[in-house]
Amino acid sequence: MTPSSRFPVFAIVFGIVFAVVYVISVDRNYALFTYHPAINAFGAGVQEGKDGPAMYWYGWLATSGIIAFVAGALASFLPGSLTRRLWAGWAWVVAVIVMAAFAWLLRNYFLR
Amino acid sequence: MNTTTVLLIIHGLLAVALLGAVTHQAVSVWAPARKPAGSFIGRVRSVPGTSYGDAVVVLYVLTFALGAIIYADYRIEVRTVVEQLGLWSQNGAFELKEHFAAVGLGLLPVYWYYWRQPLAPEHARTRAAFTTMLAFIVWWNFLVGHVLNNIRGFGS
Numbered sequence: 001m002t003p004s005s006r007f008p009v010f011a012i013v014f015g016i017v018f019a020v021v022y023v024i025s026v027d028r029n030y031a032l033f034t035y036h037p038a039i040n041a042f043g044a045g046v047q048e049g050k051d052g053p054a055m056y057w058y059g060w061l062a063t064s065g066i067i068a069f070v071a072g073a074l075a076s077f078l079p080g081s082l083t084r085r086l087w088a089g090w091a092w093v094v095a096v097i098v099m100a101a102f103a104w105l106l107r108n109y110f111l112r
Numbered sequence: 113m114n115t116t117t118v119l120l121i122i123h124g125l126l127a128v129a130l131l132g133a134v135t136h137q138a139v140s141v142w143a144p145a146r147k148p149a150g151s152f153i154g155r156v157r158s159v160p161g162t163s164y165g166d167a168v169v170v171l172y173v174l175t176f177a178l179g180a181i182i183y184a185d186y187r188i189e190v191r192t193v194v195e196q197l198g199l200w201s202q203n204g205a206f207e208l209k210e211h212f213a214a215v216g217l218g219l220l221p222v223y224w225y226y227w228r229q230p231l232a233p234e235h236a237r238t239r240a241a242f243t244t245m246l247a248f249i250v251w252w253n254f255l256v257g258h259v260l261n262n263i264r265g266f267g268s
């Protein structure tokens with residue numbers, strides 16, 4: 001399979017934006033939808049649990065995936081003169097920072 | 113044996129395959145064999161990392177998808193008990209697992225692009241970095257999942 005010349009720009013921007021939006025979504029709880037596992041039901045946006053816990057993880061993934069896809073698609077249509085210097089390493093550097101941020105956000109689990 | 117248990121076992125088997133593939137690739141980029149291998153370790157180091165790129169992506173997506181399906185049962189049947197037992201560090205480790213898995217999922221398109229054939233020599237370090245990231249995520253998630261399952265496996 002031969003990807004389009006625009007694909008690397010899409011993939012790099014997708015990776016960066018996905019990680020950043022995901023950590024923000026988790027921290028601020030910007031879930032696109034809520035899943036209620038006890039009653040096997042979905043609800044739009046962030047909702048309180050119904051007959052059990054509410055699960056936001058799927059909603060965070062959806063929020064991040066959609067925003068990252070749109071950002072990647074838009075970036076891939078930028079002129080090559082703007083995207084030529086985009087360093088692929090930003091995708092893993094940002095991912096490392098986001099993973100460290102999660103370790104910090106969840107530190108209380110390990111400090112009790 | 114209920115459906116969730118079957119899916120959990122398949123999830124675990126896929127994770128083993130993914131662990132092997134990404135570990136082979138990580139070893140091949142960080143400690144490649146310089147001469148024909150005779151020993152077991154040498155043969156591990158001498159595998160071509162290129163041949164694992166597509167497999168890692170497919171196995172990661174399948175493992176992730178199955179994990180996402182059984183996560184709902186975990187949330188009700190396992191996490192509740194882990195919280196009642198006061199196993200906070202184990203609970204936190206699983207929280208990190210779900211977030212690390214998501215971050216890894218977002219890296220798959222760029223990982224796949226830089227591992228596609230023919231390999232660009234100038235991107236060797238980029239490939240090594242992405243493989244290392246995914247290897248760390250997969251190892252963390254595998255070990256944490258194993259520990260949590262030992263605390264309270266499905267069907268227990």
